[in-house]
Amino acid sequence: MFTLSERPLEPETLTRKFENPRAGALVIFEGWVRNHHNGRDVSGLTYEAYPDMAIKEGERILQTARQRFAILDVHVAHRIGSTDIGERAIWVGVTSEHRQEAFLACRWIMDEIKTRVPIWKKEAYVEGEVEWVHASEGSTAAPADPAAHPRYVRQMPLREVGPDGQRKLADARLLVIGAGGLGCPALLYLAAAGVGHITICDGDRVEESNLHRQTLFTAVDIGRNKAEAAADRLRAYHPQLSVRAVADAATDESLPGLLQTMIPSAVLDCTDSFESKYTIHDLCWRNGTPLIQAAVYQLDGWVQLIDPRAEQGCMRCLWPEPPAVGCVGNCSEAGVLGVTPGLLGMHQAIEVIKLLLDLPDRLEDATLYVDVLSGETRRLRRPVREACPCRGRTPWPNLGNSLLYPGKRARALIRDAILLDIREPAERNGNPDWIQRIPNVPRAEWEQIPERYPDRPIILCCSGGVRSRKCLERLGHPPDIYAWSRSIHDMRCGCPAESQMPEKL
């Protein structure tokens, strides 16, 4: 239960709420009102809450904690009103069978409370002023001057770094999407270098088979969300940094908001699917955010910088469309040695540092190809394609929502969708029965689609994905109408067997 209290919190009363004999551990956290903040002497704190929403959001956090961690019970009590130095501001108690889960849950709950629950605090200072406090994101406040921090004393003598460079690193905000084979080495070295604000985004959980290459994790982390496990590890190594975990995949729906609230200095794409690469790429370009991409296949890989401000072209200049399904396997299918993403992730970190410190020879106009076996690296100049959307004269392909790529989302939609074959009738000659059963709407009749087929969702199909997208544009992107980005033959539904979607990339 999450409660607010206008009277001092009573630990004995709160502890007695836990009664489960299966519990082998009770972890308690107390937040105390302390006498200083940011170098000033504090005389007291006043907490103000939006009570109904604080309790609602607090209960939600506890509910999520019960799903994420194997805990038995949890109670949180938060003070509101005026408090004196030394008083308890918050009390969090968590029980579990074994202590690990209670420790992890307790910490997670505190981190969530600090960012989500509508409670504010006003500090009264000994000199007499009062001020509303804005919570910082990190677990420990950063030192006043990062250039004075003894941890970086070995890198600052480099003229490429220096005290100014160290401060730039500390001010930088990095969004790292993917805490896997590429993300782990990149995160480790960027945190070590002193990048001050890191947000890690990953919806997956750590698995045994990850541990040969995803080097931030240990066996104890198996089952934990990767972003959270990675963030905890980085905070343990470098407590002076601000590290935040977003335990969900970055999608076309969530990424724009993330980019707007974070305003990152750069984004690292450490993902392993073509769909995510194109989504992240397009959104970063349109948001004006530099992006460092890397990809790995078995024993080689590449890395590049896509910087809209450099006007040196984008990924679509060279690769206008993602490759066809099944063309290229990912790590679980094709296999990979840990050293390969290890090396490429390191190159991503190097590229970030070059960007943040304004060092030369950046990969804004070239791709670096790395062959792990021979040790060879080659820089290949990237073209700038005038017809590419990044040049501003042609529109960007419509992202995500209306454009369907093979995968989980498409599989789910197809179940209830109406398929329409928008090719010309002659193209259907000789097509299998299941395609003949799909209604045909040739180009001359495209405009009639929304009225003629009132049910939703609708999936438009053609021979390769280009026409279905054009049709969608012609219709004005109405809600719940999608364009299938592959050939209609890849759909293979309407036959007696369960619809078989190609496996996701």
Add this chain to the structure above:
Amino acid sequence: MSTIVHVQYFAVFREKAACTKETRTTEAATLSDLYTELSRDHGFSLPPDQVRFAVNEDYVPQEARVEEGMTVTLIPPVAGG
């Protein structure tokens, strides 16, 4: 197009607006437009990207549309715990 909305204030906004709740007519289309209007009238100094919005005790995005009779709560950066 004018809509009537109720706005709830807490913390620093409550102090600057000198009230906990008000009803007003607005031309704003989205919540972020509404905040621009309110910060002009009440002298809020928080930049829009640091403000969050709640309707019915749930966070809603700043692009959410303003609707007739809705109660919006402005949430400055929280500092609980």
